[in-house]
Amino acid sequence: MDKDKLTRAAEPTALSEYLAGMPMGQMHGHGNMGRVETVRTDDHKGHHISIKTIYEIEVDGKPLMVPLGVDNSGQLHCHALPNYQFKSAIDLVKLLIDVFPKDFTGGGSSGGHSGGQSGGHGQQDSQSGNQREGSGGHPHM
């Protein structure tokens, strides 16, 4: 790659102008009032398959907007949690609660997957994550 072009493109002004013009994102079913619709399609022996799945997600009775998708093996992914795959939408939402506790005000700290929200942003709890105990098991992949 041309070094001069790279150097010019790396200038903060060039990078910031590029980002300001970058699309805001075209995610999977971003949801509307907690309702996410996904469509999987495939072809088999001359037949076209289409499977529509609708998720209506609420946490504490409030609709949750989740940018999720479902692949043809039935696994879920969420663009807010880029390094995970999920077999279960429940596990996906549990992890969202753990990683984004500011988005889930209220709620108790006992039981459940997260063992509370001590690991959340803005908390003043050193080493908290390593000491949390939850229901065990992992949501990943």
Next chain:
Amino acid sequence: MAVTRKNILNDSSVRDKFIQGVKLLKAEDSGKTTADFGIAGDPTPVSTYDLFVIWHHRAMMQLTPAPPRPNPTGRNAAHRGSVFLPWHRVMLLMLERNLQRVLNDDSFGLPYWDWGATGDLDPDQQKQAAIWGADCLGGDGNPVQSGPFAFNPDDPASWRVRVEGNSAGELVGTDRGLWRVFASSDDGVPDLPTTQQATDAVGLTPYDVAQWDVASSDGMRNLLEGWRSPRSEPEHHNRVHVWVGGDMWPSTSPNDPVFYLNHCNVDRLWETWMQQNGRQYLPDMTASDDLMGHRIDDPLASPPGASATPREVLDISENYTYDVLG
């Protein structure tokens, strides 16, 4: 002249310059505010460092192909597909240029963290490894309380996260310390990838295979990115993100400088693979338009535009080399 990228644990001068450099970029005003990037809330200045956080998030949210074209596995402009390695190579190159600029040192090369060597340690020792020392990246906590990125609410110069994601996949402004949760028992993994696992990835051919996404059943890219796992866990690159935890979990993971050390090691492993197998890349331009953004001559989602394609970054020998290949 090409710079040499070195193991951060083997060169204290490079280590200290990396820390100094990212802090200088964090303190440098880009001239833009959060409002310029459509980030909700009161407009606040955006640092040059945080431009990279926004870039990574935005690329991740750009589906390739975009709806309504079929993309069930969520392949995006930087991840979950063939372009994962080239896109991050460009990101690292651009950060490296900025580090050279603020350090006034054209010979500076971005260091890497050989996480396989740390992963060879006992799991309890991994949390206490040299990389997390107070003279290196510091430890975990919420906020991090040791090392150069420790949070001090009374010190405006201490490391602060200013842009983060939310559960809806949107960027929001914030002002808090860095968050790490090593080997979280709830949301993490117990250990890092090992040297053997890194070697296994580099030993795979070809570069990538159909379906060119997280479901690719063979090929080096999907294993190194971390989607192929016989134990149904995040592996390799993904596993490092998940093990470090906290700010390394969401799409804004460049908030933690360890992001760059992880990706520099991933890039080193890719370079190792190319030294062994030639500068090959797949898919080529005969592939369907549904793979637009991942084919060899497609522009990467990056400021250089059309001049940055996977083909253009296969040979980076004019820019940098590694002290040791994997």
